[in-house]
Amino acid sequence: DSGVTQTPKHLITATGQRVTLRCSPRSGDLSVYWYQQSLDQGLQFLIQYYNGEERAKGNILERFSAQQFPDLHSELNLSSLELGDSALYFCASSPTAGDFTDTQYFGPGTRLTVL
Amino acid sequence: AQSVSQHNHHVILSEAASLELGCNYSYGGTVNLFWYVQYPGQHLQLLLKYFSGDPLVKGIKGFEAEFIKSKFSFNLRKPSVQWSDTAEYFCAVNAGDSWGKLQFGAGTQVVVTP
Numbered sequence: 694d695s696g697v698t699q700t701p702k703h704l705i706t707a708t709g710q711r712v713t714l715r716c717s718p719r720s721g722d723l724s725v726y727w728y729q730q731s732l733d734q735g736l737q738f739l740i741q742y743y744n745g746e747e748r749a750k751g752n753i754l755e756r757f758s759a760q761q762f763p764d765l766h767s768e769l770n771l772s773s774l775e776l777g778d779s780a781l782y783f784c785a786s787s788p789t790a791g792d793f794t795d796t797q798y799f800g801p802g803t804r805l806t807v808l
Numbered sequence: 809a810q811s812v813s814q815h816n817h818h819v820i821l822s823e824a825a826s827l828e829l830g831c832n833y834s835y836g837g838t839v840n841l842f843w844y845v846q847y848p849g850q851h852l853q854l855l856l857k858y859f860s861g862d863p864l865v866k867g868i869k870g871f872e873a874e875f876i877k878s879k880f881s882f883n884l885r886k887p888s889v890q891w892s893d894t895a896e897y898f899c900a901v902n903a904g905d906s907w908g909k910l911q912f913g914a915g916t917q918v919v920v921t922p
Contacts, residue, residue: 695851695853724908726908726910728910735912735913735914735915736898736912736915737912738909738910738911741908741909743908748908749908749909751909783851783852785852785910787908790908793838793840793859794840794859795908796842796854796857797910798854799844799851799852799853800851801850801851802851
C-alpha cells in the first residue's frame with residue numbers, strides 16, 4: 694500500500710458524459726500527478742499539481758481538467774467522454790514540486806469504461 | 809523530446825532462471841531512472857531508482873539495475889526469479905527539463921512458469 698488513495702475503483706459511463714476521479718496523496722506529499730494507462734498509448738503523463746498550482750502539463754486533452762484543493766487532494770474531470778477515453782487512470786504523489794531526488798508513489802488507479 | 813525504450817514486450821521464463829530486462833533512454837542531460845512493477849490487478853510499485861552515485865542499484869525483492877551512462881541504459885536484473893515475479897515491468901525516466909514528468913517505457917510483461 695503506497696498511501697495514495699483513489700476513488701472510485703471502477704467507473705462505467707456512457708459517451709458524452711462527464712466524470713470526476715478523486716485522488717488523495719500520501720501524508721506530507723505536496724505534488725499530485727495524473728497518468729493515463731491504455732493498451733494503445735501505454736502509460737502517459739497527463740498533468741501535475743504542486744501545492745494547489747498547476748506545475749507541469751503533458752498529453753492532456755482539452756476535455757480533461759484537474760485541480761488540487763487546499764487539503765491537497767486532487768480531482769481529474771473528464772468531460773464529453775469518448776470510447777477512446779476508456780483506460781486506467783493513475784494518480785501519484787511526491788513530497789516536493791518534482792525536485793531532482795523526488796520519487797512518485799502510485800495509487801491503485803480508477804478503471805474507466807466508456808460505453 | 810526524451811523517450812524510453814524497453815527491448816522486450818513479453819518474456820517467458822521458468823522459476824530459478826535469471827532475468828534481464830533492457831531499458832534505453834534518449835536524453836543527453838542529467839536523468840533520474842526508475843523501475844516500477846505492476847502485479848496483475850495492482851498498482852505500480854517502485855522497485856528501485858537511480859539518482860546519482862554507484863551505478864549499480866539494489867532494489868526490493870532481489871532486483872538490481874545497472875546504469876551505464878555511455879550506453880544510455882538502465883537494465884534490470886534478478887539472478888533467480890520466482891513465480892511471484894510474474895508482472896509487468898516499467899522503466900521510467902525523468903530529466904532536467906521537467907523533473908516532475910515521468911516518461912515511461914511501453915512495459916515488459918514477464919511470465920514465470922513453475
